[in-house]
Amino acid sequence: SQQGEEDPQALSIQEGENATMNCSYKTSINNLQWYRQNSGRGLVHLILIRSNEREKHSGRLRVTLDTSKKSSSLLITASRAADTASYFCATDVGGGSNYKLTFGKGTLLTVNP
Amino acid sequence: DTGVSQDPRHKITKRGQNVTFRCDPISEHNRLYWYRQTLGQGPEFLTYFQNEAQLEKSRLLSDRFSAERPKGSFSTLEIQRTEQGDSAMYLCASSLAHMAYEQYFGPGTRLTVT
Numbered sequence: 001s002q003q004g005e006e007d008p009q010a011l012s013i014q015e016g017e018n019a020t021m022n023c024s025y026k027t028s029i030n031n032l033q034w035y036r037q038n039s040g041r042g043l044v045h046l047i048l049i050r051s052n053e054r055e056k057h058s059g060r061l062r063v064t065l066d067t068s069k070k071s072s073s074l075l076i077t078a079s080r081a082a083d084t085a086s087y088f089c090a091t092d093v094g095g096g097s098n099y100k101l102t103f104g105k106g107t108l109l110t111v112n113p
Numbered sequence: 114d115t116g117v118s119q120d121p122r123h124k125i126t127k128r129g130q131n132v133t134f135r136c137d138p139i140s141e142h143n144r145l146y147w148y149r150q151t152l153g154q155g156p157e158f159l160t161y162f163q164n165e166a167q168l169e170k171s172r173l174l175s176d177r178f179s180a181e182r183p184k185g186s187f188s189t190l191e192i193q194r195t196e197q198g199d200s201a202m203y204l205c206a207s208s209l210a211h212m213a214y215e216q217y218f219g220p221g222t223r224l225t226v227t
Contacts, residue, residue, distance in 0.1 A: 031214050042117075042204060043156070043218040088155045092214045099144065099213035100169075103155030 006089060006107040014112050019076045021107040023089030024069075030094025032065055034074050037086045037106070046074075046087075051094075081113045115139060117219035119205050125225045126195055133191045134222045138207030145188050146216060147180055148204040149173065156204050162188060163210055195226045 007022045023032070031050050035043040049056045049065045049072065056063045062075040076083055086108050090101040118137045126132050138145045144163050148156035159178070160170045164185040174180075177195075182188040192199055202223050206216040 033214070035218075040202075040221075040223065042119075042220040043206075045215070045217065048215065090155075094214075099146065099161055099208070099216075100158050101156075101214065101216060103157070105153065105155050 006087070006104045008107060009105070010108045010110070012110040012112065013079055015079060015081055017079055017111075019079050019083070019109055019111070021074045021087050021109070023072045023074070023104055025072075025089070025091050025102075025104075026070065027093065028067075029091040030098060031092050032063075032072050033090045033101070034061075034063060034072075035088045035090060035103075037088065039085070043088070076109075079109075079111045081111050083109060084111045085109060117205055117207055117217055119203075119219040119222050121222055122220060123223045123225075125227065128195055128197060128226055130195055131191065131193045132195060132224065133189050134203055134205075134224075135187060135189050136205030136219060137187045138205070139217055140186075141209070142207035142217070143185070143210050144208045144213055145182055146206040146208070147188070147190055148206065150202040150204055150221070151200075159190075192224075195224075197226045200224055200226045 005024050033048045034046045037043050047058045049063050060077045065072045086106040088103050088106045090103045092098045120135045146161040147159040150156040159174050162182040177193045180190045202221045204221045205219045208216045
């Protein structure tokens with residue numbers, strides 16, 4: 001079963017707008033990561049946030065983590081058509097099972113030029 | 114390119130046939146993982162290797178599936194007597210053992226069983 005649930009399932013915006021995707025999970029985690037997947041391709045790692053961090057930035061990406069609500073958000077600012085992809089959150093519970101990433105169902109982002 | 118590679122990228126097979134996929138991890142990574150992703154879903158963990166040892170298999174991995182990593186480098190995933198329900202994207206990833214959560218994924222092999 002999948003631990004993470006992304007919301008919304010699909011998001012369509014215009015180029016230049018910001019896109020926000022949310023992820024909720026069920027059990028305590030060690031790390032939460034966001035990945036991007038272009039249609040029919042492999043996963044590209046975007047950003048990792050540890051359970052003791054609340055916010056992280058990387059270029060146009062901003063990730064927040066609220067462990068009390070078991071949720072995370074990914075903000076992509078000034079979106080581009082090339083950002084069109086599915087975005088997945090993945091969690092691990094750390095310790096001896098830190099290899100077992102559990103993914104949500106993803107958010108399909110469409111950025112219209 | 115020193116990323117994770119997978120071969121073939123696409124495979125169409127008839128039900129009942131056997132198929133084998135190959136994954137070449139990043140060369141210095143001692144851990145290798147297999148995931149399966151069906152349409153509209155996120156990837157699901159199947160199995161992983163540390164060097165040549167297969168350390169865990171998910172219950173998703175029926176006895177028709179077998180994976181090997183004979184020399185601790187590349188890995189193969191074989192599906193025997195394929196069924197239509199096996200149609201999916203099969204993703205391989207690799208990592209260093211001490212940073213197992215930081216996995217680098219290959220482009221995947223899309224399997225279609227007709």
